[in-house]
Amino acid sequence: xxxxxxxxxxxxxxxxxxxGVRDVLVTDGKVARVSDAPLPAPTDARVVDATxxxxxxxxxxxxxxxxxxxEEGKETVLTGCRAAVAGGFTGVVAMPNTKVVNDTALVxxxxxxxxxxxxxxxxxxxxxxxxxxxGEELSEAGELIGAGCVALTDDGRPVMNAALMRRVLQYATxxxxxxxxxxxxxTLSAGGAMHEGxxxxxxxxxxIPASAEVAxxxxxxxLLEETKGRLHxxxxxxxxxxxLIREAKRRGLRVTCEVAPHHFTLDDRAVGxxxxxxxxxxxxxxxxxxxxxxxxxxxxTVDAIATDxxxxxxxxxxxxxxxxxxxIVGLETALGLTxxxxxxxxxxxxxxxxxxxxxxxxVFGLPGGHLAPGAPADITVVSPGEEWTVDAHRFYSRxxxxxxxxxxxxxxxAQTWVGxxxxxxxxxxxxxx
Amino acid sequence: MxxxxxxxxxxxxxxxxxxxxxxxxxxxxPDASHVLRGRVVANLFFEDSTRTRSSFEVAARxxxxxxxxxxxxxxxxxxxxxxxxxxxxxxxxxxxxxxxRHRSSGAPSLVARHVKCAVVNAGDGAHExxxxxxxxxxxxxxxxxxxxxxxxxxxxxxxxxRVARSNLVCLKALGARVVLCGPPTLLPPxxxxxxGEVTHQLDAVLPQADAVMCLRLQTExxxxxxxxxxxxxxxxxxxxxxxxxxxxxxxxxxxxxxINRGVELSxxxxxxxxxxxLDQVANGVAVRRAILEVCxx
Numbered sequence: 117x118x119x120x121x122x123x124x125x126x127x128x129x130x131x132x133x134x135x136g137v138r139d140v141l142v143t144d145g146k147v148a149r150v151s152d153a154p155l156p157a158p159t160d161a162r163v164v165d166a167t168x169x170x171x172x173x174x175x176x177x178x179x180x181x182x183x184x185x186x187e188e189g190k191e192t193v194l195t196g197c198r199a200a201v202a203g204g205f206t207g208v209v210a211m212p213n214t215k216v217v218n219d220t221a222l223v224x225x226x227x228x229x230x231x232x233x234x235x236x237x238x239x240x241x242x243x244x245x246x247x248x249x250x251g252e253e254l255s256e257a258g259e260l261i262g263a264g265c266v267a268l269t270d271d272g273r274p275v276m277n278a279a280l281m282r283r284v285l286q287y288a289t290x291x292x293x294x295x296x297x298x299x300x301x302x303t304l305s306a307g308g309a310m311h312e313g314x315x316x317x318x319x320x321x322x323x324i325p326a327s328a329e330v331a332x333x334x335x336x337x338x339l340l341e342e343t344k345g346r347l348h349x350x351x352x353x354x355x356x357x358x359x360l361i362r363e364a365k366r367r368g369l370r371v372t373c374e375v376a377p378h379h380f381t382l383d384d385r386a387v388g389x390x391x392x393x394x395x396x397x398x399x400x401x402x403x404x405x406x407x408x409x410x411x412x413x414x415x416x417t418v419d420a421i422a423t424d425x426x427x428x429x430x431x432x433x434x435x436x437x438x439x440x441x442x443x444i445v446g447l448e449t450a451l452g453l454t455x456x457x458x459x460x461x462x463x464x465x466x467x468x469x470x471x472x473x474x475x476x477x478x479v480f481g482l483p484g485g486h487l488a489p490g491a492p493a494d495i496t497v498v499s500p501g502e503e504w505t506v507d508a509h510r511f512y513s514r515x516x517x518x519x520x521x522x523x524x525x526x527x528x529x530a531q532t533w534v535g536x537x538x539x540x541x542x543x544x545x546x547x548x549x
Numbered sequence: 550m551x552x553x554x555x556x557x558x559x560x561x562x563x564x565x566x567x568x569x570x571x572x573x574x575x576x577x578x579p580d581a582s583h584v585l586r587g588r589v590v591a592n593l594f595f596e597d598s599t600r601t602r603s604s605f606e607v608a609a610r611x612x613x614x615x616x617x618x619x620x621x622x623x624x625x626x627x628x629x630x631x632x633x634x635x636x637x638x639x640x641x642x643x644x645x646x647x648x649x650r651h652r653s654s655g656a657p658s659l660v661a662r663h664v665k666c667a668v669v670n671a672g673d674g675a676h677e678x679x680x681x682x683x684x685x686x687x688x689x690x691x692x693x694x695x696x697x698x699x700x701x702x703x704x705x706x707x708x709x710x711r712v713a714r715s716n717l718v719c720l721k722a723l724g725a726r727v728v729l730c731g732p733p734t735l736l737p738p739x740x741x742x743x744x745g746e747v748t749h750q751l752d753a754v755l756p757q758a759d760a761v762m763c764l765r766l767q768t769e770x771x772x773x774x775x776x777x778x779x780x781x782x783x784x785x786x787x788x789x790x791x792x793x794x795x796x797x798x799x800x801x802x803x804x805x806x807x808i809n810r811g812v813e814l815s816x817x818x819x820x821x822x823x824x825x826x827l828d829q830v831a832n833g834v835a836v837r838r839a840i841l842e843v844c845x846x
Binding site: 312313314315316317318319320321322323389390431434435436437438439 | 557631632633651653654655656658659673674675676677711714737738739740742743
């Protein structure tokens with residue numbers, strides 16, 4: 117294992133209260149020293165001059181669809197990991213709605229085994245709440261967690277049955293893992309293709325009201341309070357949801373939530389002329405909701421930025437809007453979109469880093485997320501001022517479905533280090549094989 | 550060549566010019582059978598519509614075009630072909646224009662982005678039905694000379710109506726005031742942002758209207774519980790002879806058809822002196838000839 121000395125980096129480590137120019141020494145895959153005085157370079161060390169760059173805990177994405185097993189044409193664990201490290205992520209949580217659903221240890225082990233083969237970043241599988249995501253019977257959570265799942269979720273689908281939802285919140289308390297929920301009342305969203313508002317009316321598309329999400333958040337907070345469980349609300353998209361979550365946190369409920377970059381960047385007008393690249397679930401909401409999400413990112417209501425990276429093929433999007441499949445890829449644009457909030461003065465650099473690394477690690481109890489000596493050397497080096505133009509054709513992801521193609525972003529990943537090994541540098545993957 | 554995907558995006562002077570052009574295509578006007586002679590106009594109808602389709606077909610033939618009628622029933626679409634593949638296949642046959650009717654909002658716009666010929670929207674989902682709005686405006690202009698300052702009341706299921714959206718945009722562009730009336734469950738949000746005024750009190754607004762446009766109650770929506778019953782709808786929003794009494798004496802009644810007689814419109818009103826429903830149909834051919842002339846020639 118190599119020794120690495122990062123020199124003169126702006127180290128931003130929210131958990132340990134660090135924000136300043138430091139040298140960072142990495143040995144044996146772990147952070148060895150963080151020093152405000154220059155450190156001597158050990159003889160065998162690789163020395164990285166990080167002047168002008170940020171050195172931050174590796175990003176962790178709580179919400180990624182790797183599509184394997186079953187839809188390897190869209191993404192595989194390997195291609196997803198490539199996209200992850202290219203986006204500065206050193207860990208991703210893999211959603212279970214693959215085609216074979218991750219509702220047994222066998223599937224969990226398959227994903228973990230593919231991740232070991234990829235040898236790029238940490239992959240943390242999430243197990244299904246219900247067998248086959250059918251919303252009927254609880255899957256064997258104990259087995260799933262034993263095999264390595266870090267959370268339970270039927271993501272992509274809500275748990276419509278309130279009694280079942282109550283039971284899983286209760287049941288999961290024995291493992292102390294979060295129950296992650298996709299909040300959507302299907303009776304309210306039925307037939308909807310985008311956010312219900314002036315744009316859906318103008319386009320003549322059936323709308324999905326904000327209440328489809330907010331009503332379910334409200335229901336689950338009631339159940340959470342009763343069960344004393346742990347609830348993680350995925351991809352929160354609207355003002356009503358953050359208001360309820362903020363209030364529940366204030367009252368001490370164990371609720372956390374994440375927001376996706378597209379939801380704090382775009383509003384429903386991005387659908388424009390029926391652009392299926394702006395079609396996702398939950399849908400892009402109103403400008404009022406976007407503002408509310410930004411406030412919630414600032415005030416601590418939101419715990420993590422998560423991409424909901426959802427790769428799809430060209431033919432899934434090159435269709436009538438109503439037929440278009442939901443979802444966009446997000447791993448390779450997350451940093452740039454988050455830093456846009458920093459450049460706009462909405463977020464401090466420290467808060468942005470917290471939302472990408474420390475927050476997600478804390479919420480799901482994952483290793484990493486900080487840089488104290490002894491912590492895993494999962495590190496992202498950022499060029500905060502570097503401008504670049506998103507070119508979907510150059511994504512490492514196997515899919516290209518993004519509404520941000522052609523957009524100029526400021527802030528780019530310079531290097532990604534996982535366990536003290538450089539896996540991405542200067543736009544190139546450093547694969548070990 | 551240009552597309553007609555909706556009224557939105559057309560300037561007032563362009564709309565006026567198109568309506569002026571339609572004037573010349575009324576019966577008795579100059580012979581226009583050379584305009585599209587030797588050209589092909591393709592009717593691509595993914596949804597049943599005898600009226601609009603026939604109207605476009607007659608319009609195309611009167612301009613001298615050959616008409617290719619394509620219907621989704623029993624077509625390659627039922628074998629899984631995508632909309633774009635279908636459109637590209639039709640395009641390969643070299644039409645001057647593709648007229649498209651589709652149940653999905655935005656379908657003509659998708660096709661227009663991927664073919665080289667003109668695309669005319671003949672109704673897409675709940676989005677737009679521009680030729681209908683133009684023929685409605687034409688019919689009103691025929692009566693009034695100009696739409697400036699007139700109040701048009703649109704009554705009924707605005708939520709599911711492409712006719713209402715196109716008319717709202719078109720009438721506003723031509724200077725009219727547009728009031729939309731119906732039960733709250735059938736009036737979507739954002740109509741004010743499109744320039745409309747919204748009310749649920751039909752009797753209160755009827756006296757202000759210079760024209761009343763009734764929308765077809767889409768009875769297939771009843772199962773989704775937008776309304777308690779047809780009976781109640783008819784009672785609250787049906788244009789009965791008694792209600793028509795409240796209208797200005799010379800205010801016409803329009804309907805895009807087909808009518809649910811006795812639901813949104815009483816037979817006595819539909820067939821009465823106020824009704825301009827058959828004028829709308831007749832004007833439809835002239836307006837569509839003008840559209841094809843502008844878009845395809």
